[in-house]
Amino acid sequence: MSPTRRTTRRSLARRRVPRAAALALLLATATACANDVPEADWSRGLLPGHITEEGNVIQSLWNGAWIAALATGAVVIVLIVWASMFHRKRRAKAELPPQVRYNLPIEMLYTLIPLVMVSVFFFFTARDSERLAQVTGNAPVKVKVEAYQWSWRFTTTVNGKTLPPVSGVPVSEYTKGPQLVLPTKTKVEFDLQSDDVIHSFWVPEFLFKRDVIPGIPENNPGRKFEITTLDRTGVFAGRCAELCGVDHSRMLFSVKLVPQAEFDQYIATQQAGSAQ
Structure with a gap:
């Protein structure tokens, strides 16, 4: 690459940095809220202590989603580690591992398990959403x-x-x-x-x-x-x-x-x- 092109690229990079910083500052100030909100307590984590019965419903849905997500993540990490440890390349000439395509039981397994997981998430989300949207009209x-x-x-x-x-x-x-x-x-x-x-x-x-x-x-x-x-x-x-x-x-x-x-x-x- 010629010295002229290198100088031009460096000049463009120096110009982009202040512009990017200005854009980030603009977005931050445009979406920020005031810090002097009375009695705002964020010390209890992502979900502050709730003051309604409906908060119990949302808290249960939130906790269940996190437990399912963490369990799924743990299984995936274990499978990745297992595959990395027990299926490493041991020979100078790499050979293809045994293929599982057209293996009907395995294909059904990795199709049905995600389907069941999504169905369970959808059921609890739809049930709780209907509960939260319910309006009886008889509130005092x-x-x-x-x-x-x-x-x-x-x-x-x-x-x-x-x-x-x-x-x-x-x-x-x-x-x-x-x-x-x-x-x-x-x-x-x-x-x-x-x-x-x-x-x-x-x-x-x-x-x-x-x-x-x-x-x-x-x-x-x-x-x-x-x-x-x-x-x-x-x-x-x-x-x-x-x-x-x-x-x-x-x-x-x-x-x-x-x-x-x-x-x-x-x-x-x-x-x-x-x-x-």
Whole structure:
């Protein structure tokens, strides 16, 4: 290769490095969320401790998938090591090992085993997905979630009585977003709405999230889901998990779980405030 070509290639490589670094920085900043989300606890691993009964379903599916994947990986590694150790080339002139094509039992074995594995994965995934998508319509607490650029509005209905909506603040006055108060050990129905772009309603401790897609009719079950809260109080962070625009990182909120007695007091306070 001529010196001129080498110089040209080195020059192009030097130009590509800053461009690649700039592109990586742009992607990282475009998809990043704010780090000041309240009460976000990631210390318990990939799946934080859940606060809903539905989280038990997701946790079981997750654990089962990992156990099956690790078992499959262990079998494959053992077979690779066995083949490497006991089928090494021992002669100067390599000979083909015994061929197994047209061996019907072996072909049936390595066809049926993956088919059974995929069928088992599909069965449990379909069963749990149907369970998570089930909406009975008889939840005592119903929350209408309105996502908009760049915050949230929560309107809670308790036993047919609607409380004043809880909204976010303008971006210029942003602090931590609105807070949704819910009782423990209670079934809650969420109705997700958006009038601008696609958002995503996500509370990590739910172990579940659902996209908020504009234009879905009210009677469409795809915009509703139910959870049953566990007997665990506290404040849990929520956020938009869909890149929805320039201030996506500010679309934060929190869910506060309180005992039923404290929730009844909260309802009374909210109704008294709206009556004034």
